[in-house]
Amino acid sequence: MKIAFLTPEYPHATTGKSGGIGTSIRNLSKGLLAQQQKVLVLVYGQPKDAVFYDEGIEIHQIKNIKLKGLSWWLIRKKIETKINSLYQKKQLEIVEAPDWTGITSFIQTKKCPIVIRLHGTDTYFCHLEQRPVKWINKFHEKRALKKANGLISVSAYTAKVTNQIFDLDKKFAIIPNGIDTDLFKKEIENEPLEQTILYFGSLIRKKGLLELPYIFNEVVKQHQHVKLVLVGADVRDIKTGNSSTWELMQPLFDVEALNNVTYLGVVPYADMKQHITEASVCVFPSFAEALPVSWIEAMAMEKAIVASNIGWAKEVIDNEINGFIEHPINHKAYAQKIWELLQDEELRAKFGEAARFKVEQYFSQEVVAKQSLEFYKGMI
Incomplete structure (x- = not known):
């Protein structure tokens, strides 16, 4: 098959910064290539029109196209022309797009089916964070979902909430995000640093970063030598307007706790594996996700995890089997689970082995690619 992904981001130096959507698309693309499928990625919002190859x-x-008041329409028409041209030349057979801001809302293809995969709309995340959504984003997102030829969601929770907030009754195939389990795997010769907690991901309110200082304060009360390492981009806070979430976090730490915190900022994706290796425990106190790739990467490397217990989380982590889950606002209970893992090496190993097994069964890019390919064939 010839499959195209339409996306606003892709993890490559030429295309600029990328988040979870871009990473998941690259992982899936690699999985499809391994099954002898042709993959194109159409990245809009770029500084130039160009074509290049990234490992096949x-x-x-x-x-x-920038024209005040009409840019949203013109870029959709440009993408539409490109898709129809590639389809007519038999260079693609199906297009998958993310749900974010509804880029396909006014794209009309002649015969090429368009599939939308839910990674979480702007409306979805605003709903989870209990803040207003821009009406224009909600309009485009709903229209795109209604027009799509097929729908996939990375979690059943995201599909359910999406139907509710848009007043829809759509059927979604549930196919999770996948990762390269050969890349993210435990290296026997590398041992974690003692008493080290790692968070990796954007420093942003919706991922529970303003709860993490209170949680870590409780951990340090148990043992003053525990370290917290933060890795990820510092994001502007949408509620206060502060340009730095890290700046908002720092006063929330007790003095003793802040002395044990290291913020590394953004690190190359290739280096992320080493930071995960060095952690004793990984923490993800998020309030809003669809199905986070970072959790799966840590699980694949056999790390013991303490994550939030909201919605999607139960589709990733089985509590007390391959990790702990707890609500982020329950600071003492969350901290106690971290402390239990720090004290018990055997429990960390047990959770880590079970986590790796679950990733291999459900979240490897090979498994996800096969599920996606069957769905695409059904659409055609």
């Missing part, structure tokens, strides 16, 4: 994946950069 054909990347098309699409430059936005």
